[in-house]
Amino acid sequence: MNVLDMIQKNEGYQIPDEYYTLSTEEMEKRVKxxxxxxxxxxxxxGHHYQKEEVVVFSDSTGDSLQLAQVAANNKKAKYIVFCGVHFMAETADILTEDEQIVILPDMRAGCSxxxxxxxxxxxxxxxELQKLFGDTILPLTYVNSTAAIKAFVGRNDGATVTSSNAKKVVSWAFTQKERILFLPDQHLGRNTAFELGVPLEHMAIWNPITDTLEYEGDDLNNIKVILWKGHCSVHENFTVKNIENVRKNHPDMRIIVHPECSREVVAASDDNGSTKYIIDQIEAAPAGSKWAIGTEMNLVQRIIKNHPDKEIISLNPFxxxxxxxxxxxxxxxxxxxxxxEKGNIQNIITVDKQTAKDAVKALDKMLELA
Incomplete structure (x- = not known):
């Protein structure tokens, strides 16, 4: 079930207008x-990409899988109020105990x-892919996917991946089958496979709107990676032109981007890696170093605030x-x-048991490999 379906079934995301009349100080006091x-x-x-006004009240910050795992390890909490997006709350519900309640503060917080x-x-x-390639494909999905997609991958003996461990999981997948289907982010799939030595001409795109395989070559047997035609609406907006502007105006800046960016952007950058990798690289960098970061703006602004001894900008200032x-x-x-506190809990995220069971198979395979 996608976020739109959830909204249609649950109108609880419409909070009373009175909350928007409260002062920040009053709201902060009530939360405390x-x-x-x-x-x-x-x-x-609280996910790294959340607003600062929310992150300050988070008991733990991190990426999506890290937070779900931390929540799962917290056996004392009855209520897990997940400040992230819908698929993250789903993963938390899958990994936590049945009696624990996972809540998403706003049901509109989805992931395109x-x-x-x-x-x-x-x-x-x-x-259709089985018709074309037979039983030669192993599905993998980025953890930035719905519980239903994770379950599909689990039922077909695949695994989830994160941007941190994608190379390890993709390498394993090629020991299992001749080809992989990578969902739902084409850019992470392409960048990972390319860095592992798969030529771009051996990659194809599955278009879920037209139900067709997009491939420029003549021989389908050459295809080793089938990329789902999906992307992150934030990271796809970083461009090679952004990089050219930084190179021109800040020639001594090091450019680091997330692998959800396009292949062209990753290739033109100095470095790329997961959210944690980016944070760690800036942490370890010497005072006075200069950086242009290609990832979500809330995180970039937080990094800038936390490192006043370094010159840091967003790769795309707009x-x-x-x-x-x-x-x-x-x-x-x-x-x-x-x-x-009123006993009127809204926006509870619940994944049905069979979907959860199949999704756990995909998650467990990744964790076993990691």
Whole structure:
């Protein structure tokens, strides 16, 4: 079920207007007071891309899988208020205990990339790809995908990947089958496979809108990587022109980008890696070093704030924060917490048991490899 389906079924995301009349100070005080009263029964994970007004109240910050794992290891918390997006809350629900309740403060907080692959499209694609290639394909999915896609991959003996471990998982996949289907982000799949030595001409794109394989060559047997035609709406907006401008105006700056950026951008940059990798590289860099970072703006601004001894800019100065990540704000967080105390919990994220069981297979395979 994608985010639009969830919204249609649950109108709870429409918080009362009164929350937007409260001062920041009043909302902050209420959140602090509720956190104190609930104590260990409440756990608030906050993704790196969240607004600062939300991150300051997070009990743990990190990337999507890291936060889900931290939530799963927290056996004391009855309520897990996940400040991220829908697929992250799904993963948290899959990995936590049945009695733990996962809440998403705003049901509109989705992920355009995750929603570019639904289970109907994937089932159709799998049938057609089996006709073309037979039983030679292993599916992999980025953790930035819905529970239904993770379950599809698990049922077909594949694995999830993160931007940190993608090379390891893709390398393993090629020991299992001749080809891989990489969902839902074509750029991470392309960049990973290319860095492992797969030529670009041995990659094809599956278009889920037209149900067709897009490939420039003549011999389908040459295809080793089938990339789902999906992307991150934030990272795809970094361009080679952005890099050229930095090279011209800041020739001594080092450019580091996320591998969700296009192949051309990654190739033109000095370095690329996961969110954690980017954070770690800046942390380890000497004072006075200069950086242009190609990733989500909320994180870039936080990195700039945390490293006043370094000169840091966004690779694209006109980049906006992730719109769906930005849905979760202080009013929604406060509303969620007050509803918990009232016993009127809204926006509970629940993954059905069979989907969860199949998705865990894909997650466990990745963790076993990692």
């Amino acid at each position: 007071d509720i956190k104190a009263r609930l104590g260990d029964a409440l756990f608030i994970p 990339m995750a929603d570019m692959a639904d289970h109907h499209q994937t089932d159709r694609a799998w049938v 980049m906006c924060p992730c719109l769906t990540m930005n849905r979760i704000d202080l009013p929604h967080l406060l509303w969620s917490l007050e509803n918990i």
